[in-house]
Amino acid sequence: MLIINCPYCGERDQSEFSNGGQAHVARPSDPEKLNDKEWSEYVFVRSNPKGIFFERWVHSHGCRKWFNAVRNTATDEILKIYKLNEKPPSLDEFTNNLKTPSGEPELGSGNFTVKK
């Protein structure tokens, strides 16, 4: 179980939080101006990368505040946490020396246990 550092309450167990999916997908300000495809992309399409992911969390069994986090989905390491009104960090900040479990590649499937 992860420890998540709520920017309002401090470090708490993951069980107090709920994940809210990809961050920085802003709701279009004038949906009527979008065509079906553009609107569908907002409603249905989210990315699901292996590696660095900007995502939203809410401290649902705590202060009930939403905030953003940068997580390495390959290792579940939370690399950064920032408030909604804070500027998102740049991707470059995290891409160097990414550690994966068992030294497996950053991309692609597989969970190796044995070093060859």
Place this chain on the structure above:
Amino acid sequence: MSSINNTKSFHLISSQKVSFTFDGKKITGFKGDTIASALLRNNINLVGRSFKYHRPRGIYTCGIEEPNALVQIISEHNEPNARATVKRIYEGMIVESQNRWPSLKMDIGAVNNLLSPIFSAGFYYKTFMGPKGFWKKIYEPIIRKTAGLGKPPKEFRSKSTHHHHNVDVVIVGGGISGLIAALKFIDTNYDVLIIEQDSFLGGTLNNSKKIKEINGLDTIEWIKKTEDLISKSKNIKILKDTTVSSYNYSNHLIALEDKAVGSLPPNYKPELVLHKIRTQHTILANGYIERILSFRNNDLPGVMLAGSFEKFIHRYGVVPETNPIIFTNNSSTFSLLKSLVELNCKPSAYVDNREENSIEKSTLDYLKNNNILFYTGAEVEGCDGRNIIREAFIRHKGNIIKLKTNMLCVSGGINPDVNLFTQSKGLIKWDDNLFTFKPENAFQNTIVIGSASGNFNFQKLNDEIKNKLNFLKGVNDTKIEIISNVENDYNISEIWDIKPEKESLWSKSFIDIQNDVTVKDLRQAITEGFDRIEHLKRFTTNSMGTDQGKISSINSLGIVSKILNKSVEEVGTTIYRPPFAPLSFSAIAGRNTYEFYDPKRKTPIHSWHIDNNAVFEDVGQWKRPWYFKNKKGETMHQAVQRESKQLRESAGILDGSTLGKIEVKGKDALEFMNLMYTNAFTKMKPMTSRYVLMLGEDGMIKDDGIVSKINDQHFIATTTTGGAPKVLADMEEYAQTEWPNLEVYMNSITEQFSTFNISGPKSRAIMRKVFSNIDFSNEKFPFMTFNNFKYLDTEVRIMRASFTGELGYEIYIPPKYALELWKKIFHSGKNLGLVPYGTETMHLLRAEKGYIVVGQDTDGTVTPIDLNLNWMIGKNKKDFIGKRSLSRFDTAREDRKQLVGILPLDKNKKILEGQHILEINKLPKKVETPIEYLGHVTSSYHSPNLKHFVAMALVKGGKKLMGKKVYVSDPSKSETIPVEIVNPVFLDPKNKRLLS
């Protein structure tokens, strides 16, 4: 030849005698004995029957890794699969063997052994393929009865609890490495937790005489002194009888403590404690596990791991057999040989697979000087016996030598216990000298020391630990001097399985003793194409079960690598998963059982409902009256028909306190509500209410309710009972993430107000009697308006609204006053025919009126347009959640499933919910192509007021099918029911009753 007591080493058990029963027979051991050591002390070797073939099985090991000696503890809620090698005895304990009938010695299931050709690898998948239905009704019950291990307890209330720890360092294992590491932290600033699976520290130091002295002290003295030093240090805590079962991300460890070792679990205290530990650094000093060798009948009672045999001698003071044969391929067994000779017990033979030139000279000299029969470069080909080993066959220089014996001690080498390390996502690497896996790279803050890291040399231990802990600031420098009794270097020859001299149905070489997997099964599985180790495991069940193949999984990799002609690294291992040792469900559940796990929520009127024979329905966590039993023997159908009829004739009262209520306030509350709901609130007058819909961004209905506008800055919304938490969470999410510019606040007030719904033609008269000072006339109190009124020393809010289609009122009152008011209303309404009704009647009445229930008539794929609720959509609003989706091509299709009414042409016909709407009258006898269906029935009730079934359905293009004759399927017959598609409003379409 039998067992003797080793009176020299009784330091871990006392001389106090303890009696227990095993299969009804009284057995006496000493306090501190495990079931296994007490049985061996009494020369009992046969303790169980195997999983699949029901072969006789004995005690194979002396610890947590035991595959065979699993017993049922009758005196502890029938606890199944207790390891006899771990479980301590106490006076009056009742133990039974498992998986045998009628008795351990005479087991009928043993016939399976002769049927073994059909029980080979993958037999479940192959043998029980058909006919249809046989698996569930015949095969599975039979297999469940004959295969398997112990029987689970029938009911058990957990007395376990959970503890949380936050520390700097966790040391897993209190053996020599763990203790040396702990010494480095004495009186430092580190918060340290030592976790030891046994009741005492020292680990393998208690198992053998490999080490003569440490720092000039006898090993037992050194353990005592070290424990004393550690206990005095305030920053170190020791948890004994505690086994770490998993090592998760974020250095989170889970360990299970047994609070009732060697005693009956207390009635009033937790018997198991689950420790949840957060740490900065984890030091794994969890040692090694000895492995087996596969030879013919290596599962016979009397065959035991050599290290375990030695453990019984020194820990429990029992020599299981005075003259065993020792069969080894490595140097670790020399100390057993020495221990036996020093106790005047001479092994009847010493069989070493290593060639003479690679065996330590000291060992060879010792064998010669003590006149022990020994063979080098030899192997045990197999053994024979019925319920215990009688003869062993040694293959030496091409000859087979037959030796009589009662016991055979086997060692196939030792493995660092990498289970927790790989659970932490650490990487392991094959070692070509040790023939085992060793930890290589840690992924988390993990330090592996001692034999767990593959260091089997005691002399190097102190330097290793010093180097590995060096990076921690402020740790103590410790001096440890170790004098050994044996050679320090570990040496092993590569051997995995031994070719049998003869083959028969009885003769088998096992690789996984618990799951009855043989070497032959591995070969067969590979031949059939399961050559990937993860596939092989699932197909053969190799290294599954309660022991997870602890003593044999490396062997199976060795064997597979030889068959495939690959290196073990290429074969790889299966992934080690938690738990390391079996974890009781009661420990995981802890205190979170029954009402503590799932609280029952009751309304303030609950006691009245009970007094009036309510039958309750669970709605979320709430207990809601489903219907009220008027008299004895009244069925649910009768009750609901009575309640529904009486309400439409006079009046009814419903406890609606469970409805979700959310208060929304703030400068921008109006704009916020306009965005959240489909309805337009701008032109709505203050102190009026509206039926509302909330959509998802996909345009589908998520929830409904009533919104009351007090003014533009203050709204109160009701939600469905089950939807309340989600609606509040969604409001908060949008307010925080999408529209932080809006000044708006929201809060749940569900529990702050009790709600009653009073409806029916007589409801106005009843309200007048209860609230004599309020004008309930249509002019002063029209439909969908509300107001606050003084009541006693509080306020009630009364709203004119209805979910039944009748004239109706909703009363909101603080819960403190609720029961009293309820009784008052009921008393006042009695003479006017007021009936209490439950959720079922509510559902029936709203169906007569064509009102929907979210979650019953909708399922997340239904838009307001599909439900003919276009009038609820604020089309002039620029935006609201889901608005854009309503014009999306798929949502705007005209042939979507739409809500219609279903009227049976024969008024006596019954329509069932969930049935298909079909265009054809008769179902074909044999269905060759799928039958097209138009939709399904979402709601159906027998209306006592209309005297026929009223039903609603979602039907493709239903709006255009009004008046069409279609058919509803009937699951009990092949015939269908002819119905007409009609408007779903069956009763009072002009709203005369509603607005009366």
